[in-house]
Amino acid sequence: MSGVRVWKVLLGVERRVVVEGVDVEVTDDGESVVVASVRPSRRWGSRCGQCQRRCPGYDRGDGRRRWRGLDLGTTRVFLEADAPRVRCREHGVIVAAVPWARHDSAFTAGFEEQAAWLAAHATATTVAELMRSSWRSVTRMIARVVAEARGKTDRLAGVTRVAIDEKAYRKGHRYLTIVTDLDTGRVVWAAEGRSQATVEAFFAALGPERAAALTHVGCDGADWIHTVVKAQAPQAKLCLDSYHVVAWASEAVDEVRRRIVRELKAAGRGDEAASLKGSRWAVLKNPGNLTGGQQESLASVKKTNEPLYRAYLIKEQLREVFRVKGKRGRRLLAGVISWASRSRLPEMVDLARKLRRFQDLIGNTLDHGVTSALAENTNTHITVLARRAYGFHSPEALIAMIELTRGGLCPPLPGRTS
Numbered sequence: 009m010s011g012v013r014v015w016k017v018l019l020g021v022e023r024r025v026v027v028e029g030v031d032v033e034v035t036d037d038g039e040s041v042v043v044a045s046v047r048p049s050r051r052w053g054s055r056c057g058q059c060q061r062r063c064p065g066y067d068r069g070d071g072r073r074r075w076r077g078l079d080l081g082t083t084r085v086f087l088e089a090d091a092p093r094v095r096c097r098e099h100g101v102i103v104a105a106v107p108w109a110r111h112d113s114a115f116t117a118g119f120e121e122q123a124a125w126l127a128a129h130a131t132a133t134t135v136a137e138l139m140r141s142s143w144r145s146v147t148r149m150i151a152r153v154v155a156e157a158r159g160k161t162d163r164l165a166g167v168t169r170v171a172i173d174e175k176a177y178r179k180g181h182r183y184l185t186i187v188t189d190l191d192t193g194r195v196v197w198a199a200e201g202r203s204q205a206t207v208e209a210f211f212a213a214l215g216p217e218r219a220a221a222l223t224h225v226g227c228d229g230a231d232w233i234h235t236v237v238k239a240q241a242p243q244a245k246l247c248l249d250s251y252h253v254v255a256w257a258s259e260a261v262d263e264v265r266r267r268i269v270r271e272l273k274a275a276g277r278g279d280e281a282a283s284l285k286g287s288r289w290a291v292l293k294n295p296g297n298l299t300g301g302q303q304e305s306l307a308s309v310k311k312t313n314e315p316l317y318r319a320y321l322i323k324e325q326l327r328e329v330f331r332v333k334g335k336r337g338r339r340l341l342a343g344v345i346s347w348a349s350r351s352r353l354p355e356m357v358d359l360a361r362k363l364r365r366f367q368d369l370i371g372n373t374l375d376h377g378v379t380s381a382l383a384e385n386t387n388t389h390i391t392v393l394a395r396r397a398y399g400f401h402s403p404e405a406l407i408a409m410i411e412l413t414r415g416g417l418c419p420p421l422p423g424r425t426s
């Protein structure tokens with residue numbers, strides 16, 4: 009095999025790339041790097057960097073350019089080539105497309121795919137360290153890889169049951185609207201904002217035919233979602249996702265606990281207040297997930313604080329509603345509502361009012377057995393992503409990361425067929 013062909017295999021470049029020569033260069037830091045001079049094949053010709061349509065050349069641009077490629081063993085690799093400009097009918101004078109890299113990137117396509125794949129499987133620090141790149145440039149690679157994948161797949165094809173959710177990020181000051189396929193748990197659409205206009209944008213992307221095919225739309229109590237769904241997909245049953253409803257109950261229980269702590273402190277019973285403070289997770293977590301200490305804490309709440317324990321039982325009974333489902337679930341829900349409204353705990357009375365207001369929508373969830381387990385999973389994952397010190401400098405970067413990890417847009421590792 010000729011040296012050039014061996015290099016093509018080593019560099020992982022395809023048929024449309026010609027390797028003109030390979031050299032080892034020593035950087036200012038004394039690091040040896042491989043620099044391969046390449047050019048697109050004649051058949052590739054001259055193409056627009058944006059749309060890849062063939063178009064006439066314009067000038068030589070800024071001369072030679074380099075693209076970082078995947079390491080060879082422990083050695084960094086660069087591809088070097090001319091970067092002429094072309095004149096596209098649609099995009100004007102623009103740097104020509106090259107077959108080994110995405111437009112406007114200083115990395116090869118394979119390098120970006122490996123970084124994106126890794127970002128979906130490892131922490132930001134790990135990715136940056138292994139790829140010898142900053143996390144910030146990795147987020148840009150993810151954005152390019154995901155944008156390309158979006159163009160190749162129609163994620164809204166065949167969806168019939170979706171959940172529409174809002175998600176806070178940047179310490180709750182900004183929001184994303186996320187649409188999840190309830191059957192697969194996949195994020196099928198996401199955009200910045202939370203308003204009627206955002207939900208309308210989703211329906212615009214969906215189109216009227218597919219909107220008519222929606223059977224269930226899960227959501228929280230947000231009117232701005234309900235209004236648009238009723239207008240755009242009147243046949244779809246609006247369902248309140250169980251995790252939103254249970255979250256309302258958990259918040260109410262937490263409010264009860266905080267109020268009692270305040271009252272105990274005011275009455276000079278600081279010790280009791282302190283022990284109640286420590287019971288926070290015991291009364292909020294699912295009983296099955298409690299640690300030994302939390303179980304003890306719950307037992308002591310039961311003994312010493314009847315009102316808080318009552319609030320806890322109401323919340324647990326509400327969780328049971330979603331486990332039972334169907335007609336029995338509806339009956340149980342009615343029972344929980346009347347129990348909460350007679351509980352003499354103002355927070356639980358408020359909860360009862362809210363549950364009554366949305367009783368029909370909760371009933372839809374119970375009737376249709378729409379399980380939101382997958383969507384809930386996705387929801388938790390996104391919460392973690394949005395909170396993690398990942399340094400997403402823009403909503404687009406966060407959305408790209410969400411679609412990479414939960415939208416089915418993660419590329420395979422370069423060079424692997426399966």
Ligand SMILES: [Zn+2]
Pocket residue numbers: 056057058059060061096097098099100
């Ligand atoms: Zn173009």
